[in-house]
Amino acid sequence: MATTAASPNVTDADLYLDGIPHERFAELRATPGIAWHPYGDASERGGGFWAVTRHADVKEVSKNAAVFSSALGHTNLWDLEADALEARRSLIDTDGADHVRLRRLIAASFTPRNIRRWEDTVRAITCELLDEFVAAGSGDWVEMVAAPLPIRVILTMLGVPLEDADHLVELSNYLVEGTGEAQSIPADAFGNTTELRLLPFNSPASHALFQYGEKLGDLRRQDPQNDLVTTLVQAEEEGERLSASEYRNLFHLLVFAGNETTRTALSHGAVALADHPGQWRRVLDAEGEERDQFIERAAEEVIRWATPVLHMRRTATQDTVLAGTQIKAGQKVVMWYASANRDDAAFDDPFTFDLGRETNPHFAFGGGGPHLCLGAFLARLEVVVLLQEMARRNLTLRRTSEPVRTPSNFVHGILSVDMAANA
Ligand code: HEM
Numbered sequence: 280m281a282t283t284a285a286s287p288n289v290t291d292a293d294l295y296l297d298g299i300p301h302e303r304f305a306e307l308r309a310t311p312g313i314a315w316h317p318y319g320d321a322s323e324r325g326g327g328f329w330a331v332t333r334h335a336d337v338k339e340v341s342k343n344a345a346v347f348s349s350a351l352g353h354t355n356l357w358d359l360e361a362d363a364l365e366a367r368r369s370l371i372d373t374d375g376a377d378h379v380r381l382r383r384l385i386a387a388s389f390t391p392r393n394i395r396r397w398e399d400t401v402r403a404i405t406c407e408l409l410d411e412f413v414a415a416g417s418g419d420w421v422e423m424v425a426a427p428l429p430i431r432v433i434l435t436m437l438g439v440p441l442e443d444a445d446h447l448v449e450l451s452n453y454l455v456e457g458t459g460e461a462q463s464i465p466a467d468a469f470g471n472t473t474e475l476r477l478l479p480f481n482s483p484a485s486h487a488l489f490q491y492g493e494k495l496g497d498l499r500r501q502d503p504q505n506d507l508v509t510t511l512v513q514a515e516e517e518g519e520r521l522s523a524s525e526y527r528n529l530f531h532l533l534v535f536a537g538n539e540t541t542r543t544a545l546s547h548g549a550v551a552l553a554d555h556p557g558q559w560r561r562v563l564d565a566e567g568e569e570r571d572q573f574i575e576r577a578a579e580e581v582i583r584w585a586t587p588v589l590h591m592r593r594t595a596t597q598d599t600v601l602a603g604t605q606i607k608a609g610q611k612v613v614m615w616y617a618s619a620n621r622d623d624a625a626f627d628d629p630f631t632f633d634l635g636r637e638t639n640p641h642f643a644f645g646g647g648g649p650h651l652c653l654g655a656f657l658a659r660l661e662v663v664v665l666l667q668e669m670a671r672r673n674l675t676l677r678r679t680s681e682p683v684r685t686p687s688n689f690v691h692g693i694l695s696v697d698m699a700a701n702a
Pocket residue numbers: 341370371372382433532533534536537538540541544582586587588591643644645646647648649650651652653654655657658
């Protein structure tokens with residue numbers, strides 16, 4: 280059932296400069312079985328991956344973690360050498376008992392109940408940024424709202440002082456660049472002396488983030504606070520539970536995962552609201568509790584529409600069959616959430632931005648299973664609060680530039696987009 284080089288290419292990062300190549304994904308979804316997608320060096324592990332593009336198949340791969348491993352190989356498209364994989368391994372690249380142990384250390388902080396405790400913080404940050412945006416009248420939405428909001432929230436939760444936020448946003452931007460084709464900073468930036476292949480996203484910015492995390496960890500060891508870094512270092516001090524490398528990588532993952540993804544949702548959300556004024560009007564026309572309920576739904580649609588993480592990879596631990604296609608042990612299996620979220624087998628009119636969508640089983644946070652996004656409730660809260668506060672200000676956005684997109688096949692980022700505020 281394997282198909283060939285004739286399969287449409289969906290990995291060229293430049294393709295994404297014009298948005299997700301939806302027509303190519305539609306073609307892959309329509310291909311019977313699972314399509315084989317050439318990738319990288321032909322000598323490398325068969326030189327490609329199985330492109331899982333249908334909603335039902337993404338769900339099956341996500342849920343069957345024993346067969347589709349996150350620890351073997353890597354969860355990104357490219358392979359890593361064994362030492363690099365070990366150096367870079369974080370929660371997201373583990374299986375079974377290791378995964379449970381690491382996830383348990385932080386899971387309690389991300390339950391809906393504990394996340395609701397941050398609502399006032401999220402609202403205060405959102406209000407400040409929106410008021411500044413409205414006062415300015417116009418500007419780059421990403422720079423003024425979508426980027427600072429999630430990073431300030433996650434840094435507050437971690438216990439990072441606000442004055443360091445800009446530095447960490449900058450580091451995070453370099454990490455995103457590392458998911459594309461080229462890095463604009465030299466290998467020794469930020470005093471880095473580690474080989475890039477040993478660093479997440481092959482980026483010297485990871486070195487800077489590790490160093491920052493270690494410094495903050497030391498501070499919290501001496502002077503514990505009510506924050507996530509204290510939770511992590513105290514867990515570390517209990518002995519074998521969290522190694523120095525696990526702490527570093529977890530800190531890195533939380534900064535990156537808690538930041539870039541939600542920024543992308545807030546950026547695409549703003550573009551979609553500006554481009555579909557009738558949908559935003561539905562929010563403004565609703566009142567009181569009805570508005571709040573509508574916004575909960577609207578937030579899910581914004582997140583589906585944005586699909587900030589385009590794919591995640593697994594590696595088959597054994598020979599298996601998926602959608603009638605034979606998959607061999609050791610082969611890469613890549614779940615394209617970008618495609619699953621536009622699959623008409625799962626969504627009515629998937630290409631319609633419909634804030635009132637009643638059932639919305641989107642996979643923006645993953646297709647279920649053990650690695651389902653830990654920060655999903657936090658991300659939802661951020662989107663909901665932003666929509667509530669925009670509505671409260673009667674703020675309508677008008678797009679005044681084309682979005683400049685991130686050249687990446689991994690994150691669906693927007694680097695900048697100008698908006699004018701009609702409040
Ligand atoms: C709209 C925003 C977000 C999106 C679209 C998103 C998406 C994802 C996806 C697709 C995964 C992988 C799921 C899988 O492999 O099955 C994931 C995992 C993860 N996300 Fe998020 N995420 C978002 C926000 C956040 C936030 C705010 C945090 C909080 C700090 C966060 C923390 C994590 C962590 C720690 C994991 C790894 C979980 C594990 O391996 O057990 N994410 N996310």
